[in-house]
Amino acid sequence: MNADAPTAAMLVIGDEILSGRTRDSNMHHLACALTAHGLPLSEARVIGDDRATIIAAVQELSARYSHVFTSGGIGPTHDDITAEAIAAAFDTPISVRDDARAILAAHYEARGTELNDARLRMARIPDGAALIDNPVSSAPGFSLGNVHVMAGVPAVFEAMLASVLPTLTGGAPLISQQLTVHRGEGDIAGPLSDLADAYSDLSFGSYPFIRNGAFGVNVVVRGSDGGRVDAAMAELIVLFPSDTE
Amino acid sequence: MNADAPTAAMLVIGDEILSGRTRDSNMHHLACALTAHGLPLSEARVIGDDRATIIAAVQELSARYSHVFTSGGIGPTHDDITAEAIAAAFDTPISVRDDARAILAAHYEARGTELNDARLRMARIPDGAALIDNPVSSAPGFSLGNVHVMAGVPAVFEAMLASVLPTLTGGAPLISQQLTVHRGEGDIAGPLSDLADAYSDLSFGSYPFIRNGAFGVNVVVRGSDGGRVDAAMAELIVLFPSDTE
Structure with missing residues (x-):
């Protein structure tokens, strides 16, 4: 920031x-x-x-x-x-x-x-x-x-x-994109942490939820550079291809 | 308190x-x-x-x-x-x-x-x-x-x-009662303030709302002595008899 x-x-x-x-x-x-x-x-x-x-x-x-x-x-x-x-x-x-x-x-x-x-x-x-x-x-x-x-x-x-x-004067609006992963948060934590390290200019949030008794995670990527957010999202989808919506 | x-x-x-x-x-x-x-x-x-x-x-x-x-x-x-x-x-x-x-x-x-x-x-x-x-x-x-x-x-x-x-050890639970008054908050503020002075051991809250375009107020009386809260509520109803629900 x-x-x-x-x-x-x-x-x-x-x-x-x-x-x-x-x-x-x-x-x-x-x-x-x-x-x-x-x-x-x-x-x-x-x-x-x-x-x-x-x-x-x-x-x-x-x-x-x-x-x-x-x-x-x-x-x-x-x-x-x-x-x-x-x-x-x-x-x-x-x-x-x-x-x-x-x-x-x-x-x-x-x-x-x-x-x-x-x-x-x-x-x-x-x-x-x-x-x-x-x-x-x-x-x-x-x-x-x-x-x-x-x-x-x-x-x-x-x-x-x-x-x-x-x-009031604002700055560049924060851009965020979200990926829903239907796996336990503990399964994705390791790869997600590595990705967050590779994109240190962005912030990665991980928000677990329980729906119909099953665990899932909403992963949110935030930043002011839309191209970088897009690139990180593309990598995320490759990491968790079959579990997303 | x-x-x-x-x-x-x-x-x-x-x-x-x-x-x-x-x-x-x-x-x-x-x-x-x-x-x-x-x-x-x-x-x-x-x-x-x-x-x-x-x-x-x-x-x-x-x-x-x-x-x-x-x-x-x-x-x-x-x-x-x-x-x-x-x-x-x-x-x-x-x-x-x-x-x-x-x-x-x-x-x-x-x-x-x-x-x-x-x-x-x-x-x-x-x-x-x-x-x-x-x-x-x-x-x-x-x-x-x-x-x-x-x-x-x-x-x-x-x-x-x-x-x-x-x-965890708690104290006496707070008792609260509420009266809804269908008048503008500015109409009831004076008498309500006088009542709050008379019952200084209680707290009186006044929470305005807008419903169907009309103004109203929820008046909440709070205290740990139920008898005192009842007494204050009785006086409130006398103050605003025809405007309450």
């Missing part, structure tokens, strides 16, 4: 993920989107709705990676503390900002709904942050420094990511 | 999760199982198949939490480096151990399959580690110190967890 290539981390914020009440789907969505964008995900963390924990994680990840994507905790209720914690992590003031308030006011006025104090919490944006569009429910996310703060509701997270991702 | 109560973290190890190729399901399974066992999950991380990264994460998490559960990277192929990295994190020697070798030898002999060098890698167990049963595919996991090292394949992970979890 190019040492200068941009890197990314995710921070999923929410007690409900850690308790098992909610099954997170944003991490997988982000992983796929970032891989396609050439901005690979290097690490993901799930933490609870705790101010000190959020601050520490944001400071650590934003220092280590080019970009940090967060999900969760930016709604109107008492347990939505992400925006305040992100501002604190960057030692930046936060208040109800006119641009965000205007977006919410227009949204709720069109629906005949009161913009009450709770909803106004969603207009609290750190100074200097850029708003992230929310075409689903209007309350914006924001980017502060290299941290992109988005909602936890999957439809909103995905819409916000679609707004912010095109603005 | 009781400061002396046991705590837990998860470490998901695998490039395939970060690239989006594989959707992790072990974290959600573990979260549910630990909540039921009274050993709540405090943090989860996903990292790649990189030795230095695994060592650093294991050292940090095992120092901070009572228990660490890992998934992934203990198979027979070149990218399965978890066992070696865990041993290194604890500065413990690792080698093919007779007890693990005997399990594998019996398993493969019964199937007429060769116990080759690659498969023998799965008998590499750190000195002093306790084996974790694998009723699915025999190759054992292990517990070293407070780190429980399990497979990434969900059927195997779940079987290993079922072996190890009953051996």
